[in-house]
Amino acid sequence: MRKVLLLMLFIAPLTAFSQGFQVNLEGQKQIGMGHTGVGTLQDGASVFFNPGAVAMLPENYIQGGISPLFFKSDFNPAGTSVQNRTSNKIATPFEFYGVWGPKSSFWKLGLGVYTPFGGLTDWGNTWQGKYVLESLNLKAIYFQPTLSIKLADFLSIGGGFVYNHGSVDLTRAIPLANSSGEPGQAELKGSGKGYGWNAGIYIKTESGVTVGITHRSQVNTTISNGNAIFKVPTSIQSSFPQPNTFTSTIPLPATNSIGFGFYPCSKWILALDVNIVNWDAYKTLSFDYKTNTSALQDTHSARNYQQAYSFRGGAQYKATNNVALRFGGGYASTAVADGYVTPEAPDANRVYGTLGLGYTLAKHLDIDISFEYEHLMQRTQTNIESQLSGTFKTDVYIPGISLAYHW
Amino acid sequence: MKTLKQHIYIIAGLLLLGACKPEIHTPKPVAGSADFSRYISVGNSLTAGYADGGLYLAGQQVSYPSIIGKQMQAVGGGAFTQPLFSTAQSNGSGYLSLTGFNADGTPITTPVTTNLGIRGQVTVPGFGNVILYTKYSGDINNYGVPGIKLLHITYAPYGNLNGYFERLLPGNPPTNSTTYLDFVMAKPFTFFSNWLGNNDALSYATSGGAGDVLTDKNTFAYLYNVLITTLTAKGQKGVVATIPDVTSIPYFNTITVSAILAGVQKANPAAQALYIKALVSGSTYAPRAATTNDLIVLTFPTSKIGQPVATPFGNLPYGLTPYTPIDNQYVLDEKEAALTEDYVTSYNNTIKTIAIAKGLAIFDAYTFLRNIKQNGLVVDGVSVNSNYISGGLFSLDGVHLTPRGYAIVADEFIKAINDKYNSSIPRVNISDYNGVKFP
Secondary structure, eight states: OOOOOOOOOOOOOOOOOOGGGBOOOSOHHHHHTTTOOSSOOOSTTHHHHOGGGGGGOSSOEEEEEEOOEEEEEEEEETTSOOOEEOOOOEEOOEEEEEEEOOTTOSEEEEEEEEEEEEEEEEOOSSSTTTTTOSEEEEEEEEEEEEEEEEEETTEEEEEEEEEEEEEEEEEEEEEEEETTSOEEEEEEEEEEEEEEEEEEEEEEOTTSOEEEEEEEOOEEEEEEEEEEEEEOOGGGGGGSOSSOEEEEEEEEOOEEEEEEEEOSSTTEEEEEEEEEEOGGGOOEEEEEESSOOSSSOOEEEEOOOOOEEEEEEEEEEEOSSSEEEEEEEEEEOOSOOTTOOOTTSOOOOEEEEEEEEEEEEETTEEEEEEEEEEEEEEEEEEOTTTOOEEEEEEEEEEEEEEEEEEO | OHHHHHHHHHHHHHHHHTOOOOOOOOOOOOOTTOOOSSEEEEESHHHHTOBTTBOOHHHHHTOHHHHHHHHHGGGTOOOOOOOOOOSTTTTTTOEEEEEEEOTTSOEEEEEEOSSOOEEEEEEETTTEEEEEEOOOOSOOSBOOOTTOOGGGTTOGGGGGTOHHHHTTSSSOTTSOOOOHHHHHHTSOOSEEEEEOOHHHHHHHHHTTTSSOOOOOHHHHHHHHHHHHHHHTTTSOEEEEEOOOOGGGSGGGTSSOHHHHHHHHHHHOTTOOOOEEEEEEETTEEEEEEOOTTSEEOTTOOGGGTTOEEEETTEEEETTSSTTSOBOGGGEEOHHHHHHHHHHHHHHHHHHHHHHHHTTOEEEOHHHHHHHHHHHOEEETTEEEBSSTTTTBSBOTTSSSBOHHHHHHHHHHHHHHHHHHHOOOOOOOOGGGSOOSEEO
């Protein structure tokens, strides 16, 4: 008669990725030049930037690098002076490339291991949006074996198969307080996999300008049997059965790129890239819980993402035989439409600037360092689903370093 | 070349050091055309922070006026004091706590009876027993008195009949003769909120139309005018709230006729209907079959249904025959509900008319809570609705609010004040406040 039916308290937990989750840190030389590299040829990072250019590399490469990422986001709830900030956690995107082929041959094999999507956000458990998100740690590691073939002196093609190992660890508060007034908590933790490909064409035109065109395919990453951990007051734990698992498929979108390299004189390289990211494939996010109750239903949440664009430019100046100075920058439009912005990746149109320095340590050994600063435009939003209303502002600081051995 | 490298390191290092926190610049909050230096709140149990069927310290600390008072401090508001129960007597009048669920999902509530702030009881001739609480003699900004009606604000003996008012007055019954209105006006103030009038309709409704009467519409209008004229006599500004639709609270919507009947039919498929004692007209009541428009109160002991009752026709099951209808006090029947609704509408027209005439801000609680009942509400990722316990808005008594409910109400008051006086009192962080506590 007086049966208490708990609300459907658990709205879709993960708003998933946006431009904010696309991590454009796949090579230190390229980062220094505004993360361009589709239409230019620098080193083994071409496995990612343009597999079609790999066969044109004059040498074999083994290289690895890391870009500690400081993501600093601020949320100001509407109608207040309150500032909720993310805590200082450092994400670690990395890249590793190997390229090998017989000397002066028409083909090269490559392997890339890199992290094109991810996020590390921790808003804490006391901020205004704790019932939307407390923290998120998202990683996607792509493994890409690659074959590239030179068809002519001016034309090469290449492609690679992509295996993605993805993992997610997300926490949020549940608005069910225990006798001491502490809210419950949900944690979704799991890993999964997905497959895709990456292919490109590289052309050296008669005018000396180089052109690259690439397509990196969508990678549908399925997390199956992830742990769904619900800490709620004892008397209602049965509405959130434990242990429980969840399944979800997240589309990591396709990227189409065209890039150009210009060589005005021997000391200078100028590069220009344009990317189109097919986020519009991302319509809904669903979570399927293995054990459902009236309080814990599967969720289907509208996303309605839009296609996003980025424009990148950069330059390298060879100061001496051993030293290269690099700088660049660009603009990326947001994939998230008004009303869909969330604390997972408080996405907005962004501008960024980069600096880089390359130094030849020894005959076969390069060290490259880079620094990138990204600024996401202030964006005032009321999320349709959570009604969380306020202004987001985000700055990202990314130093980076890599070593490359070539022979 | 080395120097260049060092420079880059230094620049990068500086950039990192300068990687200071992002800052969103917000305009400085302003008081607009109002003066919040001494804000007082006038009202009843809702204003006092009453919850879970009692007044206790934890509830007082999250009363909506205290939340508003705290937010006003950003725009020149002073200290906001309340007649709090002491820590030693923090359970005040006692209250209900949720201690578990039965196998069928129904909640088990248990009264809290320790650390009370009760000092005794007196019997007032011709009125009845009055529980006396520990006196409070400090400063007061929150004048909320549980149980008070608008009807009582000029009634001099009232301080002897309501223990919650009596504890704020210096004298003992039957010596108190300060009216509530005089008590509120004793100390100057610059801004007020007023949410009186609920009990003029609610007390009738919660007693199933049996234990109280609706305040006469003209009397209500006369007294409301007296109240607002007095409160604004020195040009003070303020905000008033309308009276919620009584049928929008879980107290009348949790135990339903159809649910009881379904329970009966499980045991006895032949049962056709529940019988209630329903209003015919005036004060004439007659038994009839209950419909879904008849509202059963939350406190109805459903175990009574079907118990044998002695009648001239022999023993008949309670609630299941016209000779043994459910008692009037347990049912707000369709006509009683319509009558209450009619009075509430009239009271609210009075409130709005007078408030507009005096240039006051209005929080239309009637519309707001009605909307929540129909559509629910999502705030900061939390869904709330009008369901008992699970809705997160109403406390265990089904009438008063949870801390989350009071925070939402405080925020609505602030919105109304800001809109009217071009002030920018900071909005409330609803996610800081809980719903019902579960064991």
